[in-house]
Amino acid sequence: MSEESTDLDSSLRENRVFPPPPEFAAKAHVKSLEQYEAMYRHSVDHPEEFWAEAAHELEWFTPWTRVMDGEGAHAKWFVGGKLNLSHNCVDRHALGDRKDKVALLWEGEPGEVRKLTFGELHEQVQRFANVLKSLGIRRGDRVAIYMGMAPELAIALLACARIGAVHSVIFGGFAAHAISDRVNDSGCVAIITQDTSYRRGSEVQLKAIVDEALEKCSTVKHVVVFRRSGSAVKMQPGRDLWWHEEMEKASAECAAEWMDSEDPLYLLYTSGTTGKPKGLLHTTGGYAVQTCLTSKYIFDLRDDDVYWCTADIGWVTGHSYVVYGPLQNGATVMMYEGAPNWPECDRFWKIIDDHKVTVFYTAPTAIRAFTKWGNEWVKKHSLDSLRLLGTVGEPINPESWMWYHRMIGKERCPIVDTYWQTETGAIMIAPVPGAVATKPGSATRPFFGIIPEVVTKEGKPVPDGHGGLLVVRKPWPSMARTIYGDQARYEVAYWSEVPGSYFTGDGARRDADGYFWLMGRVDDVINVSGHRLGTMEVESALVAHPKVAEAAAVGRPHEMKGQAIAVFVTLEGGHEPSEELRQELRQWVAKEIGALARPDDLTFTQALPKTRSGKIMRRLLRELATTGEVKGDTTTLEDFTVIAKLREGDE
Ligand code: ATP
Numbered sequence: 001m002s003e004e005s006t007d008l009d010s011s012l013r014e015n016r017v018f019p020p021p022p023e024f025a026a027k028a029h030v031k032s033l034e035q036y037e038a039m040y041r042h043s044v045d046h047p048e049e050f051w052a053e054a055a056h057e058l059e060w061f062t063p064w065t066r067v068m069d070g071e072g073a074h075a076k077w078f079v080g081g082k083l084n085l086s087h088n089c090v091d092r093h094a095l096g097d098r099k100d101k102v103a104l105l106w107e108g109e110p111g112e113v114r115k116l117t118f119g120e121l122h123e124q125v126q127r128f129a130n131v132l133k134s135l136g137i138r139r140g141d142r143v144a145i146y147m148g149m150a151p152e153l154a155i156a157l158l159a160c161a162r163i164g165a166v167h168s169v170i171f172g173g174f175a176a177h178a179i180s181d182r183v184n185d186s187g188c189v190a191i192i193t194q195d196t197s198y199r200r201g202s203e204v205q206l207k208a209i210v211d212e213a214l215e216k217c218s219t220v221k222h223v224v225v226f227r228r229s230g231s232a233v234k235m236q237p238g239r240d241l242w243w244h245e246e247m248e249k250a251s252a253e254c255a256a257e258w259m260d261s262e263d264p265l266y267l268l269y270t271s272g273t274t275g276k277p278k279g280l281l282h283t284t285g286g287y288a289v290q291t292c293l294t295s296k297y298i299f300d301l302r303d304d305d306v307y308w309c310t311a312d313i314g315w316v317t318g319h320s321y322v323v324y325g326p327l328q329n330g331a332t333v334m335m336y337e338g339a340p341n342w343p344e345c346d347r348f349w350k351i352i353d354d355h356k357v358t359v360f361y362t363a364p365t366a367i368r369a370f371t372k373w374g375n376e377w378v379k380k381h382s383l384d385s386l387r388l389l390g391t392v393g394e395p396i397n398p399e400s401w402m403w404y405h406r407m408i409g410k411e412r413c414p415i416v417d418t419y420w421q422t423e424t425g426a427i428m429i430a431p432v433p434g435a436v437a438t439k440p441g442s443a444t445r446p447f448f449g450i451i452p453e454v455v456t457k458e459g460k461p462v463p464d465g466h467g468g469l470l471v472v473r474k475p476w477p478s479m480a481r482t483i484y485g486d487q488a489r490y491e492v493a494y495w496s497e498v499p500g501s502y503f504t505g506d507g508a509r510r511d512a513d514g515y516f517w518l519m520g521r522v523d524d525v526i527n528v529s530g531h532r533l534g535t536m537e538v539e540s541a542l543v544a545h546p547k548v549a550e551a552a553a554v555g556r557p558h559e560m561k562g563q564a565i566a567v568f569v570t571l572e573g574g575h576e577p578s579e580e581l582r583q584e585l586r587q588w589v590a591k592e593i594g595a596l597a598r599p600d601d602l603t604f605t606q607a608l609p610k611t612r613s614g615k616i617m618r619r620l621l622r623e624l625a626t627t628g629e630v631k632g633d634t635t636t637l638e639d640f641t642v643i644a645k646l647r648e649g650d651e
């Protein structure tokens with residue numbers, strides 16, 4: 001950050017407002033802006049009362065003695081309370097009136113469908129918990145999970161939670177060294193995997209990759225292998241066991257451990273968008289309460305919903321909004337194993353129609369891919385069952401938002417743009433859909449109990465309309481408690497940058513209506529002649545051009561201006577790069593946001609470097625634009641060939 005100015009200049013102008021559709025609001029949990037505002041005020045004026053009430057929706061074995069305790073990095077929630085999250089996700093419903101309700105509704109990439117009721121899930125989770133116990137795994141032990149999107153993946157998480165083992169899910173697309181790094185960082189004693197998984201018609205050799213990773217891991221004693229495809233794999237005697245064989249031997253009853261509210265639940269590494277991934281540790285009580293409450297209000301869950309969050313369980317979104325949040329609410333959760341464009345580009349829309357999905361939650365990167373593939377794929381399906389849409393992961397460009405609103409939501413479904421992080425555990429800023437009007441590109445207003453603010457580096461509030469650093473003023477229940485094994489780094493990274501607050505690392509501005517607009521990572525801010533631009537503004541201007549599918553903007557050093565703007569652009573299907581188009585796009589940005597934002601360099605590319613979770617890795621582009629090389633951490637890069645292609649240039 002420059003010393004003179006920590007403010008971001010903001011030139012993004014987006015005036016469209018979409019009030020909640022009256023039919024939606026009439027049936028919603030929160031039905032009006034007045035109701036949202038009253039609840040919000042209560043939640044921040046009386047946080048202990050508010051969160052205690054929320055926690056009463058869960059079953060506790062022993063009640064807490066204090067709702068919250070401690071400040072900042074040292075905050076604790078529901079102190080003294082004992083509960084089990086697996087019990088709250090499964091037993092509560094299986095033993096109540098949802099025994100025969102479908103909990104997991106799964107479709108494999110080749111097309112098979114499986115349905116597990118809460119009753120069946122209850123049995124499976126208990127059996128697998130007993131399998132883990134039979135291997136000597138006990139509360140506090142770390143267990144790595146490296147699987148594809150199968151129901152067994154959710155079962156593995158819930159079984160760990162049931163016995164108090166700390167799961168560490170490693171995204172099933174990572175290479176062997178990413179597994180060994182993560183396993184060694186926390187000393188995992190076992191790893192749960194599967195033979196192979198399906199992705200875009202081919203098989204990913206998960207078990208073979210685990211074998212390679214384990215050559216560098218001394219702590220792992222057991223490997224449990226779920227048989228998904230039946231493809232041949234090597235089993236190492238004494239170490240490797242088949243899931244189905246162990247399940248058959250295991251008893252179907254396993255009492256849930258009474259976990260302390262502050263006992264660890266899981267650890268999970270961030271996506272690595274801004275650097276080396278950090279292993280965040282989440283605990284039990286506060287995480288349970290906030291994931292449950294946000295799922296209820298932001299996805300407005302009702303008993304007849306078929307809820308589909310397309311995130312892989314390998315990311316925090318999958319933890320909080322495929323597994324723990326919706327299942328605590330007793331929702332029917334759709335899970336899909338494979339790629340969105342397999343066998344064709346309309347797979348998601350087909351799934352929505354086939355399974356009558358009502359709530360659909362995906363990422364801006366996916367939405368930009370859908371627009372690039374073309375509207376004809378969407379038009380083949382009715383999408384009538386949908387009532388609510390969501391996005392997460394990156395700021396959504398207003399033009400992508402409008403496409404989502406029109407093409408998928410048919411102008412009938414509210415869109416919840418949910419801002420949060422691995423570190424926050426649960427959604428922090430998002431519209432409560434029956435109450436808060438939406439604006440394309442804005443995550444809108446804070447969730448109950450959350451106090452975000454836009455400030456300078458010194459922690460002073462920035463006036464509305466101006467950009468600054470996004471911080472959170474008070475601790476919240478689902479926040480990560482530490483970076484595993486490195487409390488000092490946790491305190492430095494999040495709790496010391498801006499005095500007295502949690503620092504998100506993101507830039508934002510708040511408008512006169514109290515809406516938050518995320519502007520990109522603070523580290524990515526571009527400073528042109530003293531004007532500070534969020535990457536989001538330049539990128540959104542480019543994406544608004546009819547020929548542009550995706551764009552990434554970065555700064556590179558410039559003698560006169562401090563920084564020059566370099567942009568990387570992918571085009572919509574059917575358009576070709578040309579010098580003429582390059583000039584047209586530079587001019588377009590100048591017209592949309594001002595001459596100052598006119599890109600100095602514009603590179604056409606087939607693809608942008610992204611994390612495995614689909615986020616643009618601007619730090620790699622910045623390196624490339626500055627030095628012509630990439631040396632930074634690329635462990636979570638989605639496609640290693642992208643960098644080489646970019647280096648070759650666009651001509
Ligand atoms: P790393 O921390 O390793 O760099 P990461 O920040 O991408 O990786 P995540 O925790 O998966 O890892 O992502 C959180 C970040 O994603 C946020 O800090 C923010 O930059 C971005 N983000 C998520 N949702 C939104 C949203 N709705 N609007 C804007 N930005 C979002």
Ligand code: MG
Binds near residue numbers: 270274421505
């Ligand atoms: Mg981050």
